[in-house]
Amino acid sequence: MTLKKLALLCATAAVGLGGAAAAPVQAQELFFPVLVYRTGAYAPTGIPAANGIVDYYKLLNARDGGIGGVKIAWEECETVYDTKQGVECYERLKAKKPLIVFPYSTGITYALIEKAPVDKIPILSMGYGRTDASDGRVFPWTFTTPTTYWSQASAVVRFIADKEGGMDKLKGKTIAVVYHNSPYGREAIPTMEALAKKHDYKLELLAVDHPGQEQKATWLKVRQIKPDWIFVRGWGVMTQVSIKEAAGIGFKMDRMIGNWWSSAEPDVVPAGDAAKGYIGATFHAAGAKFKLHEDMITHVYDKGQGTGKKEEVGQVLWNRGMLNALIATEAVRAAQKQYNTKVVTGEQVRWGMENLDITDARWKELGLEGFTKPMKTTCADHEGNGPVTFQQWDGKEWKIISGWYEPIKDVVRPMIEESAAKYAKEKNIEPRKDCN
Secondary structure, eight states: OOHHHHHHHHHHHHSSOTTSSOOOOOTTEEEEEEEEOOSSTTHHHHHHHHHHHHHHHHHIIIIISSBTTBEEEEEEEEOTTOHHHHHHHHHHHGGGOOSOBOOOSHHHHHHHTTTHHHHTOOEEOTTOSOGGGGBTTTOTTEEOTTOOHHHHHHHHHHHHHHHHTSGGGGTTOEEEEEEESSHHHHTTHHHHHHHHHHHTOEEEEEEEOTTOOOOHHHHHHHHHHOOSEEEEEOOTHHHHHHHHHHHHTTOOGGGEEEOTTSOSHHHHGGGGGGGTTOEEEESSOOSSOSHHHHHHHHHTGGGTOOSSOGGGTTSHHHHHHHHHHHHHHHHHHHHHHHHTOSSOOHHHHHHHHHTOEEOHHHHHHTTOTTSSOOEEOOSSBSSOSOOBEEEEEOSSOEEEOSOOBOOOHHHHHHHHHHHHHHHHHHHTOOOOSSOO
8 A cells, every 4th residue: 555545545534534523521421532633644543543442432332331321422632643732632621521631642741741630630641651650659640551661662672682582692782763753752762771771782863853754864874883673663654664764775674673653554554565574562462353343343333333444443553542442441430439420530530540450351351351461550650560562564464473571670660760759859749658
């Protein structure tokens, strides 16, 4: 598929999305804002994630009557992946008393963190945003569940070490990080630097400016450096261009690892055969092979209520959007039970997020047995166990190629606590004393 065709498909999907915005919120409804970017440079990746979120709400309404018998309401707001517009969306929708917000942008997350405790609206930045917000003692209203960029970076280093024969074999190797020159792209650099110092590998940092279509100079530099491995932290068109440029200089795809926002169908399909063998980090399974997907087709798509195309159900970013909505709705269920009420508040959902406990048995009940790992948060730990696995593109689909990697916690957690403490000092925040 060409980039032109993909853009056309995205533009088509962004128009006439049946039920993309629900009716005005009623007194007996649970309201979720949906910040999206269905237009702009990042639309190819923004659309499927947004569809997954909205489709999950539709499924719960159609199959279960909502959450605990209370219908879900939602409203989309277009951010174009722009921080200013994202904040404007938040300010407009907060009057509807949302239960939780998904910024879907590291920049927007940074901008909303100080607003959350004032407005009593928790933030779920699932796998993006400020990693140090994992420290619930300093950031009681922000959640990074189930994993973060720093955990991911440490898992990538562990994966590379396994391929090289052990952590001691990293010494003398060169790892290049080709990253989107934005807060998102730069977020994982401290972890890569700390691990480079600890394990004595050489780290090369190569920035790519928005939107990422011009990378000739970057890949000339890669050819000069001759890295052993490349870690791509791209977004939107940047990733497919990186793959094409890497193939153009003869770099092996099975030595090129994308982060989880650089490892979806829109990243590899436009690159054609050049993308075969490309590896991506992820924190959930790929494909539509789970009971939940069957329910989605039966209760939503076969009834003509799907947000996108039926064949897109189960694609990487659709699955991720669905998972994002699922985590939030599980927090709502926890809050309903804890406070013995069906119509909960944002403050109560914050408690639900902080006491999240999705076990293997619960994943099975949800129709997602084996989809991801158990998730458990605490007062002090708003991330959870932070597991990462790896998938590879075979030219037609993504296939999981590894077991689950735990983060290098003896490096990552102290970094989180140090950074959070610094933030607390800068903002004159007194860390909570009730967290162990």
